[in-house]
Amino acid sequence: xxxxxxxxxxxxxxxxxxxxxxxxxxxxxxxxxxxxxxxxxxxxxxxxxxxxxxxxxxxxxxxxxxxxxxxxxxxxxxxxxxxxxxxxxxxxxxxxxxxxxxxxxxxxxxxxxxxxxxxxxxxxxxxxxxxxxxxxxxxxxxxxxxxxxxxxxxxxxxxxxxxxxxxxxxxxxxxxxxxxxxxxxxxxxxxxxxxxxxxxxxxxxxxxxxxxxxxxxxxxxxxxxxxxxxxxxxxxxxxxxxxxxxxxxxxxxxxxxxxxxxxxxxxxxxxxxxxxxxxxxxxxxxxxxxxxxxxxxxxxxxxxxxxxxxxxxxxxxxxxxxxxxxxxxxxxxxxxxxxxxxxxxxxxxxxxxxxxxxxxxxxxxxxxxxxxxxxxxxxxxxxxxxxxx
Amino acid sequence: xxxxxxxxxxxxxxxxxxxxxxxxxxxxxxxxxxxxxxxxxxxxxxxxxxxxxxxxxxxxxxxxxxxxxxxxxxxxxxxxxxxxxxxxxxxxxxxxxxxxxxxxxxxxxxxxxxxx
Numbered sequence: 001x002x003x004x005x006x007x008x009x010x011x012x013x014x015x016x017x018x019x020x021x022x023x024x025x026x027x028x029x030x031x032x033x034x035x036x037x038x039x040x041x042x043x044x045x046x047x048x049x050x051x052x053x054x055x056x057x058x059x060x061x062x063x064x065x066x067x068x069x070x071x072x073x074x075x076x077x078x079x080x081x082x083x084x085x086x087x088x089x090x091x092x093x094x095x096x097x098x099x100x101x102x103x104x105x106x107x108x109x110x111x112x113x114x115x116x117x118x119x120x121x122x123x124x125x126x127x128x129x130x131x132x133x134x135x136x137x138x139x140x141x142x143x144x145x146x147x148x149x150x151x152x153x154x155x156x157x158x159x160x161x162x163x164x165x166x167x168x169x170x171x172x173x174x175x176x177x178x179x180x181x182x183x184x185x186x187x188x189x190x191x192x193x194x195x196x197x198x199x200x201x202x203x204x205x206x207x208x209x210x211x212x213x214x215x216x217x218x219x220x221x222x223x224x225x226x227x228x229x230x231x232x233x234x235x236x237x238x239x240x241x242x243x244x245x246x247x248x249x250x251x252x253x254x255x256x257x258x259x260x261x262x263x264x265x266x267x268x269x270x271x272x273x274x275x276x277x278x279x280x281x282x283x284x285x286x287x288x289x290x291x292x293x294x295x296x297x298x299x300x301x302x303x304x305x306x307x308x309x310x311x312x313x314x315x316x317x318x319x320x321x322x323x324x325x326x327x328x329x330x331x332x333x334x335x336x337x338x339x340x341x342x343x344x345x346x347x348x349x350x351x352x353x354x355x356x357x358x359x360x361x362x363x364x365x366x367x368x369x370x371x372x373x374x375x376x377x378x379x380x381x382x383x384x385x386x387x388x389x
Numbered sequence: 390x391x392x393x394x395x396x397x398x399x400x401x402x403x404x405x406x407x408x409x410x411x412x413x414x415x416x417x418x419x420x421x422x423x424x425x426x427x428x429x430x431x432x433x434x435x436x437x438x439x440x441x442x443x444x445x446x447x448x449x450x451x452x453x454x455x456x457x458x459x460x461x462x463x464x465x466x467x468x469x470x471x472x473x474x475x476x477x478x479x480x481x482x483x484x485x486x487x488x489x490x491x492x493x494x495x496x497x498x499x500x501x502x503x504x505x
Contacts, residue, residue, distance in 0.1 A: 060444030243481035308437045
């Protein structure tokens with residue numbers, strides 16, 4: 001039995017502390033519930049919802065980056081809200097409203113800075129990751145004094161942020177090594193209306209899609225002195241552009257081996273590009289306007305979803321044969337796909353059916369489903385260790 | 390826009406009442422959308438239009454569609470933009486999915502300061 005009262009207290013404390021087994025965050029993630037302004041904290045080892053966190057504002061176009069320890073998710077909302085979510089305690093740690101109309105964000109190489117790109121007022125604002133206090137504002141004003149919407153913001157090695165000015169046709173490379181006094185390198189006349197961008201997983205190549213012309217623009221971040229270069233110019237080859245009912249995303253990059261698979265704009269195709277030369281090497285015909293083209297970890301398959309009215313479909317492309325190998329109809333309103341870190345499962349958000357579908361990637365079979373209110377973006381903590389995500 | 394299901398239900402109920410009472414605030418004409426179709430159009434507005442203009446239609450990559458902006462504009466012009474898009478911008482033509490009557494109903498609704 002217990003020898004004396006102090007021993008009893010120690011035993012009780014020991015019991016209390018061992019009740020909740022410690023857990024890591026490597027299998028956690030966030031699912032955006034766009035209509036409710038809430039996020040779900042989920043785990044993908046046994047596919048369950050752990051918490052719902054509400055009060056995050058307009059999340060109709062939202063994205064997430066993670067702290068390097070995988071404890072915090074930073075949620076960028078459409079209405080300029082920036083929310084820091086604690087995944088283990090299941091609560092909102094801090095929230096600020098940093099602009100009127102925002103599009104996305106990035107975390108710095110050292111994990112200390114969060115950058116947010118804004119449409120209104122156009123520019124990038126940088127905050128401390130710890131307490132979301134403001135560090136510096138970078139208004140996107142072009143040489144003529146005109147403000148611009150900012151798109152395609154990514155982090156890059158060398159404590160840099162890279163982004164594009166949609167209305168000014170510029171790309172800016174910001175070195176935030178001295179965060180209060182960042183140095184900005186500007187590239188002008190890069191191509192008409194950049195609308196989104198990607199950075200390759202090695203952090204070397206920045207590629208922005210152009211809405212105002214057929215083509216993309218490439219910047220080698222290892223060789224800035226070479227300047228920007230148009231790639232895949234005239235990929236539409238004068239063909240009449242098909243209407244685009246949802247703008248494609250490049251940030252869910254699909255790089256498989258030496259090939260990049262990029263959604264075309266105004267054509268029902270993926271463009272295949274050799275990332276050593278940035279020359280087109282092929283095309284994949286699809287059933288509709290692609291929105292996301294995302295490579296499975298390992299790069300064997302590319303999963304593609306589509307703009308309205310084909311947003312009930314997914315096509316899976318084999319990266320070796322460059323052929324569609326699977327047609328899936330998981331449900332209405334397919335908005336996003338996210339792979340588990342080693343790629344055995346994919347989570348698919350079905351906005352119009354208020355659920356997330358979970359598929360096995362090896363045979364495309366359905367292995368589960370979770371309720372979520374108009375789910376859109378799905379973001380797993382594996383992103384915390386990846387450049388550009 | 391009516392994101393909250395309760396507000397949407399209330400709005401649908403009001404639509405029903407206005408229909409029963411013969412009140413025609415919006416969408417008058419031969420091809421005015423049915424009640425069921427109006428529900429679909431509201432969903433289209435919030436989801437598909439909302440993907441560029443924001444779920445609250447206060448603006449995103451596309452401009453704000455709030456009544457403060459649109460109420461003074463020419464209704465016919467708005468209908469034309471909905472049906473045929475705006476060349477040189479990301480605004481696509483919705484004619485394959487909408488009749489003229491449906492576009493008129495949407496335009497009038499967008500312009501109304503208090504559509505509920």
